[in-house]
Amino acid sequence: MNKLTRVGGLLISIALVGAACGSSKKAVAPAATTAKPAVTTAAPGTTVASASTAPGTTAAGASTTAGAAVDPAKKGALAGMKGTTPLVKLSDDFKKRLNDGWVAGGNKALTDYNYGPETYDAIVILALAVDKAKTDGIEYTKEINGITKGGTKCTDYKSCLAIITSGGDPDYDGISGPLEFAGNGEPTIASYGILQFGADDKLDDAKTVYKVAKAPAAAAAVAETPVVGTRKGDGVFKIGTILPQTGSLAFLGPPEFAAVDLAVKDVNANGGVLGKPMTAVIKDSGDATTDIVNQSTDALLAENVDAIIGAASSGVSLKVIDKITGAGVVQFSPANTSKKLSTYDDKGLYFRDAPSDILQGGVLADVIAGDGNKNVAIINRNDAYGVGLTEDLTAALKAAGLNVVVTKTYDEKADKFNTEVNEIKAAKPDAIAIIGFEESSKILSTMVEAGVGPTKVKTYGCDGNIGNALGSDFEAGK
Numbered sequence: 001m002n003k004l005t006r007v008g009g010l011l012i013s014i015a016l017v018g019a020a021c022g023s024s025k026k027a028v029a030p031a032a033t034t035a036k037p038a039v040t041t042a043a044p045g046t047t048v049a050s051a052s053t054a055p056g057t058t059a060a061g062a063s064t065t066a067g068a069a070v071d072p073a074k075k076g077a078l079a080g081m082k083g084t085t086p087l088v089k090l091s092d093d094f095k096k097r098l099n100d101g102w103v104a105g106g107n108k109a110l111t112d113y114n115y116g117p118e119t120y121d122a123i124v125i126l127a128l129a130v131d132k133a134k135t136d137g138i139e140y141t142k143e144i145n146g147i148t149k150g151g152t153k154c155t156d157y158k159s160c161l162a163i164i165t166s167g168g169d170p171d172y173d174g175i176s177g178p179l180e181f182a183g184n185g186e187p188t189i190a191s192y193g194i195l196q197f198g199a200d201d202k203l204d205d206a207k208t209v210y211k212v213a214k215a216p217a218a219a220a221a222v223a224e225t226p227v228v229g230t231r232k233g234d235g236v237f238k239i240g241t242i243l244p245q246t247g248s249l250a251f252l253g254p255p256e257f258a259a260v261d262l263a264v265k266d267v268n269a270n271g272g273v274l275g276k277p278m279t280a281v282i283k284d285s286g287d288a289t290t291d292i293v294n295q296s297t298d299a300l301l302a303e304n305v306d307a308i309i310g311a312a313s314s315g316v317s318l319k320v321i322d323k324i325t326g327a328g329v330v331q332f333s334p335a336n337t338s339k340k341l342s343t344y345d346d347k348g349l350y351f352r353d354a355p356s357d358i359l360q361g362g363v364l365a366d367v368i369a370g371d372g373n374k375n376v377a378i379i380n381r382n383d384a385y386g387v388g389l390t391e392d393l394t395a396a397l398k399a400a401g402l403n404v405v406v407t408k409t410y411d412e413k414a415d416k417f418n419t420e421v422n423e424i425k426a427a428k429p430d431a432i433a434i435i436g437f438e439e440s441s442k443i444l445s446t447m448v449e450a451g452v453g454p455t456k457v458k459t460y461g462c463d464g465n466i467g468n469a470l471g472s473d474f475e476a477g478k
Helices: 092-104 116-133 138-147 157-165 250-269 292-302 314-326 357-370 384-399 418-427 440-449 468-476
Strands: 013-021 082-086 152-154 170-172 189-196 208-214 238-243 279-284 307-310 330-333 350-352 375-381 403-410 431-435 458-461
Touching: 082 357, 092 116, 092 250, 116 138, 116 157, 116 170, 116 238, 116 250, 116 307, 116 330, 138 170, 138 330, 152 157, 157 170, 189 357, 208 357, 238 250, 238 292, 250 279, 279 292, 292 314, 307 314, 314 330, 314 350, 314 384, 357 384, 357 431, 357 458, 375 384, 375 418, 384 403, 384 431, 403 418, 418 440, 431 440, 440 458, 440 468
Parallel strands: 082 458, 152 170, 238 279, 238 307, 307 330, 330 350, 375 403, 375 431, 431 458
Antiparallel strands: 013 208, 082 189, 189 208
């Protein structure tokens, strides 16, 4: 893939576009214990299949903390903690339709919508690209970037399809906002939310604000990556998914699964793809510590899918990207943010509608600097996501004139963080950034015990951890 010009913190244009309003993402409550391991309310023409849930785990992001006792000493200990995540203000209609479909499948109501909009948009973009190319073979890949820019604006599948049918070029601005893909198949503009915990260790929706981050012109001008492959289509558009039913990002599962179902339903209700109903096969991704994603990918490729949605984790996607693209199949992630994927040799077949961490690093640094901090400590997981975001955050903090006094990188399988937290405490920072997944609750518990928790030292999270699930896991001692 042609290399995308690296964007430093100073080159990111960040504009405030909204004030306090209701949160639309990143707050999946742990009470959703009945979530199914696959999309259970399949739209007409949807094939639903799932990988077996691993012993001792829960499926589709179901929390294991429901009913767990809350440590009174921890209540309110996260108050004031902030975090950033790709986020737009969703319409009440979309949230209702997403939630209604999920509940109809026997699941408890969604309490937030993290990466649901991106999942929905990924499927609509793919369906429109197939319509534009008039084939579900590999040739449709060449239309994907163009669906997001340069044509007649449209905001849903029906209106975009009408533009294609009339011989025009659609410019889809989806549920997750304007996308404007660069030639390497990733957005050059994104909306972020800045979320904050209240005294009840839950996100205070009234304090959510929105910012837009744009990559510079050089990034948007990256040339189209040539598509390599010869896979033929069969006239029926079939997708598969490798999204987290289990593992360290399972809390992201429910809204993503719900969005797959809703997108397929909406596409099929408006004529389908190539005049036929599209279908979907649902599989688990697990996380980077298991081999579930390889098993799921093998099963999907055996079913001759035309595209695979996922994974949510950048590290998990990197485990199977060669296998997927080598088969001439499109991989489209709604949640990958590692910058490593911006320049990956993907044969022109990998796409994502979640923005690169180059953008998030600038937004998070802006928040930390805006709170008056000068000396920052960072603790991050040792994977593509954690290392990449830490690099971009560090560069943006330094560009803003702040000092990074210590950076502690931990093994992604770690469950104790005393050494790292004690070294951070010794550095005496006035701000701490945690770049992690579900293990962030244990890091926070260790910080509180050491006297450097969020009520003592300003603390910041990111899209991998900021949400109500974090607060619930923290209070339950998970």
